[in-house]
Amino acid sequence: MAIQNLTSSSSSNCNVAVNQDGGDDDDRLCSEPQGEPEGETAHLDGLPAPNPNGYLSRESRIERAWAHWKKLGQPKFIVAPMVDNSELPFRMLCRKYGAQAAYTPMLHSRIFTETEKYRSQEFTTCKEDRPLFVQFCANDPDILLEAARRVEPYCDYVDINLGCPQRIARRGNYGAFLMDNLPLVKSMVEKLANNLSVPVSCKIRLFANFEDTINYAKMLEDAGCALLAVHGRTRDEKDGKKFRANWSAIKAVRDVMRIPVLANGNIRYMEDVQSCLEETGVEGVLSAESLLENPALFAGYRTVKWVSGSDDICVDGKLDQADLLVEYLKFCESYPVPWRMIRSHVHKMLGDWFRVHPTVRDDLNAQSKLTFEFLYDVVNRLRDLGVRIPLYVKDSRVERVSANGFAT
Ligand SMILES: Cc1cc2nc3c(=O)[nH]c(=O)nc-3n(C[C@H](O)[C@H](O)[C@H](O)COP(=O)(O)O)c2cc1C
Structure with missing residues (x-):
């Protein structure tokens, strides 16, 4: 298990695995745990004792679900799970800019149990x-339980992906394709709920039929799910840009559920967060694509796209995506991750900048092996070419933030 310790973390903590074909930095492996992470996740004072191998009554489980959520500080602004994109350095960057909780990328439970390198x-x-x-x-x-046991000391929820709509999930029979086999879903949730000391959460998509979605959500709660994240699109609505998330369906789920519920879909800047919380009544929101472009979203910054066409008066926030990329790269130097993840973030964060100077992007694409030196130089070249695309904040940000209790 590669667990890193912020205070002692540095590249020197990491073993460098060299490929037989000459080595690739993508194969850098991190050291064994430097120590147990601080903070309990499982013990809740004054509540029924954790009973990982037994069965709690429905009422006790719901009480524990809320106590756990409250103990975590009731996070509202959450980094959604993103394969190859919600890895540790990115999570740390988002946390620095207002995210109050985060999901790892989806991990494949079978490969996780079988392969140390993975x-x-x-x-x-x-x-x-x-x-x-x-x-x-x-x-x-x-297999899910075996995988979950390996991470339970290091997390606050073990989450089951019930929403991936991609072809690979259809082939592998997981994600949103398990909506066709609800008894299997139920057995997985029960297995974790009855055997782990950390709560189980689920991330789902909507059924096309409203009643089916409600019954699905209730089934998950009855099976022991302690928190439900609802992506307000169906399995067939794959393109987030084409299909607006259905917040009324999320509200309908929230209204019937007794455990904490999170909303996902169409959180593009901070005002969306506020509207979504008000319209749906959920406990918190997840953001994915918009955070990739703008990891400072939860601190109240927005990209120029959400300035034009909005009634809000916005001003230069004195922060831009290149600043954020440099901070991200520094986190990567402390917490090594495969270069494919870093490359992906460079494209997402500097996408608008590359459109102004595509030759810099071409040079990046031509680079089969990346180095931090090269990437810092990409930023410097863009700056030398005179590119600066600010992130914006609402002019009245300070007053609005304090009036609504939104942390920045
Ligand atoms: C690059 C990328 C990777 C994703 N990987 C996952 C994943 O590993 N697990 C998951 O449940 N959803 C995954 N999603 C879906 C998001 O978590 C989220 O449900 C979806 O993008 C809708 O949120 P948005 O409108 O804020 O983008 C991914 C999305 C993106 C853009």
């Missing part, structure tokens, strides 16, 4: 990386 490359964390949801895809309760 575990050490794909799951890294540190003691500041909390509250943390570790997400797995699975279709076998025993």
